[in-house]
Amino acid sequence: MERKDLLGLRGMPRAEIEALISTAARMRQVGERRIKKVPTLRGRLVVSLFFENSTRTRTSFELAAKRLSADTLSFNVSTSSTAKGETLMDTARNIHAMQPDCIVIRHASAGAPALLARSFPFSVINAGDGINEHPSQALLDMLTMSDHWGALDGRTVAIVGDVQHSRVARSNIFGLATMGARVVVAGPGTMCRRELAALPVTRRHTIDEVVGEADAIMMLRIQRERLGKAMLPSAREYAAFYGLDLDRLQRARPEVLVMHPGPINRGVEIGAEVADGGRSVILDQVTNGIAVRMALLYHLLGREGPVDEG
Amino acid sequence: MNVVWTREQLDEGVKRLASQLVTTLVGVPRWALVGIRDGGVPLADELADEVERLGARRPDRGDVDITLYRDDLYTGLEKPVLGDTDLPFPVTGCGIVLVDDVLFTGRTVRAAMGEVWDFGRPDFIKLVVLVDRGHRELPVAADLVALSLHTRKSDRVTVDWDRREVRVEPGAG
Numbered sequence: 001m002e003r004k005d006l007l008g009l010r011g012m013p014r015a016e017i018e019a020l021i022s023t024a025a026r027m028r029q030v031g032e033r034r035i036k037k038v039p040t041l042r043g044r045l046v047v048s049l050f051f052e053n054s055t056r057t058r059t060s061f062e063l064a065a066k067r068l069s070a071d072t073l074s075f076n077v078s079t080s081s082t083a084k085g086e087t088l089m090d091t092a093r094n095i096h097a098m099q100p101d102c103i104v105i106r107h108a109s110a111g112a113p114a115l116l117a118r119s120f121p122f123s124v125i126n127a128g129d130g131i132n133e134h135p136s137q138a139l140l141d142m143l144t145m146s147d148h149w150g151a152l153d154g155r156t157v158a159i160v161g162d163v164q165h166s167r168v169a170r171s172n173i174f175g176l177a178t179m180g181a182r183v184v185v186a187g188p189g190t191m192c193r194r195e196l197a198a199l200p201v202t203r204r205h206t207i208d209e210v211v212g213e214a215d216a217i218m219m220l221r222i223q224r225e226r227l228g229k230a231m232l233p234s235a236r237e238y239a240a241f242y243g244l245d246l247d248r249l250q251r252a253r254p255e256v257l258v259m260h261p262g263p264i265n266r267g268v269e270i271g272a273e274v275a276d277g278g279r280s281v282i283l284d285q286v287t288n289g290i291a292v293r294m295a296l297l298y299h300l301l302g303r304e305g306p307v308d309e310g
Numbered sequence: 311m312n313v314v315w316t317r318e319q320l321d322e323g324v325k326r327l328a329s330q331l332v333t334t335l336v337g338v339p340r341w342a343l344v345g346i347r348d349g350g351v352p353l354a355d356e357l358a359d360e361v362e363r364l365g366a367r368r369p370d371r372g373d374v375d376i377t378l379y380r381d382d383l384y385t386g387l388e389k390p391v392l393g394d395t396d397l398p399f400p401v402t403g404c405g406i407v408l409v410d411d412v413l414f415t416g417r418t419v420r421a422a423m424g425e426v427w428d429f430g431r432p433d434f435i436k437l438v439v440l441v442d443r444g445h446r447e448l449p450v451a452a453d454l455v456a457l458s459l460h461t462r463k464s465d466r467v468t469v470d471w472d473r474r475e476v477r478v479e480p481g482a483g
């Protein structure tokens with residue numbers, strides 16, 4: 001794989017996705033060892049640069065880097081007042097002066113990771129840019145599915161919730177389509193609009209339409225700041241119409257996988273007994289997240305250097 | 311291409327290694343054969359069978375994939391595909407016999423020792439190889455060797471387990 005950056009899954013060839021997933025499955029074994037660390041990326045510097053709050057994605061990347069023996073550095077930047085473009089480039093120049101090998105960036109503006117990737121020699125991993133993409137999340141979701149199914153061809157994955165504004169949904173839609181799966185989406189009209197037809201998805205209006213046909217149901221997190229505004233009346237109403245509760249789950253296929261990128265709003269988009277139930281793979285997703293990020297760092301880093309005859 | 315060892319010689323070589331192993335490890339309460347992927351795995355399998363045939367207890371078996379322990383990751387070449395490391399027994403307190411088909415620079419063995427160490431504290435590590443072709447770059451020596459070859463550094467030495475032969479292909483150097 002001759003790739004410097006991971007910006008998104010749109011257009012990524014199937015062979016590359018497969019290579020990342022199979023590497024990740026191997027990387028997971030490192031986490032099961034007594035010493036959960038291998039020397040692969042010793043001396044490499046991975047910087048996480050998060051312009052939006054995130055605990056789990058950032059710590060997952062950092063743990064992945066540490067398990068490969070890379071050094072890690074974390075920048076928490078608030079977006080408050082400064083002009084974003086300028087701040088981003090200036091911050092990046094400062095970090096560049098520290099000679100990092102990779103920057104993991106999350107930014108509110110779509111395209112921010114691409115800008116850095118074009119402008120700097122270090123590898124850039126997109127950890128979420130606006131409503132564009134969040135590729136490492138989709139890769140860990142696909143690893144979780146492939147643990148259960150093997151190949152994803154012909155499988156149906158339902159994505160339910162604010163599909164319109166979800167970078168997790170978009171990356172999954174691109175990745176799953178490439179891997180031969182079918183994606184069905186459902187959500188309130190304001191969150192699942194007609195423009196989605198431009199993507200390789202089938203649009204349905206209610207969760208009840210998708211529950212029965214899905215091999216996996218991916219519930220998106222409802223951003224509470226959107227509740228009570230124009231898009232959504234209330235948490236209770238959302239739960240009633242679009243939440244995955246036990247009652248709805250009983251109408252799903254018996255072997256269905258229930259997924260959620262986290263953090264979950266119990267009782268809103270997902271019922272507590274579903275999140276903790278036997279079909280839930282939510283915590284496997286977390287474990288797989290570390291493995292997928294290890295695989296990404298392994299594939300992206302170390303494109304130059306000394307050549308040894310083993 | 312030059313076949314330097316044929317089927318009979320290879321069979322004989324494996325048998326000899328097994329019997330030397332049993333002699334060397336007599337009195338050791340617990341030891342394991344650990345193949346270095348991929349070349350060492352078939353030899354480790356055959357040695358386990360032979361050891362058992364000689365009336366000794368069948369040793370534990372494991373394999374290591376040293377990809378994540380290599381010192382030459384940053385080559386700009388296609389990344390090596392990761393294989394499984396599987397050591398399904400407690401390494402601490404166990405004698406480890408690393409097994410590889412060809413011993414060359416010694417870098418692979420160094421990486422394999424590092425990997426085994428991350429699984430526990432073995433009582434000892436020994437090294438068994440079918441072919442020692444010289445050109446060591448590290449202070450590594452095998453405890454048991456079936457065939458020592460004088461080679462040029464650019465030569466390619468192959469152990470072909472399907473045809474059961476050892477070949478040397480002259481390199482460009």
